[in-house]
Amino acid sequence: MSDNQNLLAGQRRALILDEVRRRGGIRVSELTRMLQVSDMTVRRDLDVLARQGALEKVHGGAVPVPERRTHEPGFEAKSALELSAKSAIARSAASLATPGSAVALSGGTTTFAVAHELLEVPELTVVTNSVRVADVFHHARQAGDAGAGQDGGDAARVVLTGGVRTPSDSLVGPVADAAIASLHFDVLFLGVHGLSVEAGLSTPNLAEAETNRHFIRSARRVVVVADHTKWGTTGLSSFASLDDVDTWVTDGGLPDSDREEVGAHLAELLIAGGETSDQRPA
DSSP states (O other), X not given: OOOOTTSOHHHHHHHHHHHHHHXXXXXXXXXXXXXXXXXXHHHHHHHHHHXXXXXXXXXXXXXXXXXXXXXXXXXXXXXXXXXXXXXXXXXXXXXXXXXXXXXXXXXXXXHHHHHHHHTTSTTOEEEESBHHXXXXXXHHHHHTXXXXXXXXXXXXXXXXXXXXXXXXXXXXSHHHHHHHHTOOBSEEEEOOSEEETTTEEEESOHXXXXXXXXXXXXXXXXXXXXXXXXXXXXXXXXXXXXXXXXXXXXXXXXXXXXXXXXXXXXXXXXXXXXXXXXXXXX
């Protein structure tokens, strides 16, 4: 393959870095097709960017430089990431809720997407510590659409916990913890900062970690909703092990090699729009 001479090295590396940041990681083979350059050229570019600290090389490709474990992006910043993945995850996750059941939703942009899909499920009782999630149901009741019914008869009954507001617009702390601990849910839809074999589920926010522990204790079924970029990410505070998760709903961007690793440690992996795997050894 002859290298594409239309792009200067600096321009090419800027495009590579943009793709890595936008997609949360990319393979060498994808970059060679996209840029129409040789495998060796892409690998040299990745070496240069890695030495500059702009990205991190991994087997077969590159990923963004890991963020500080204490860094917690705001809701708006996270909303712009992995939009199509979140939509697919939300649709698949919402199918796990049955009419008339009690569901809980933690804070996060993926649970926010799930909330929109749950508007189609009648007569739910929803408990959340997310101001954004509560607003979804509140506005739907006001509008009388999206499954709420013109008279609101099928609209979800929503309980919003009190607490201290985080950058992700979640309410955490002792007030939220006490409210959650007194309740019982059929299913919990849980957003996470990261999942890994070593750290389990984690978050950069210490108070949110404790609130999530109470959510998990109060739920009959724990469903993690997180896109593929969350796998291998670790925040400051772990709040649960993978054994505490009943189902992880993620998108098709999770590589096959990672799916095998997840299947060895997690009870159920549900790929949005795809298959369900239950591979954990007995």
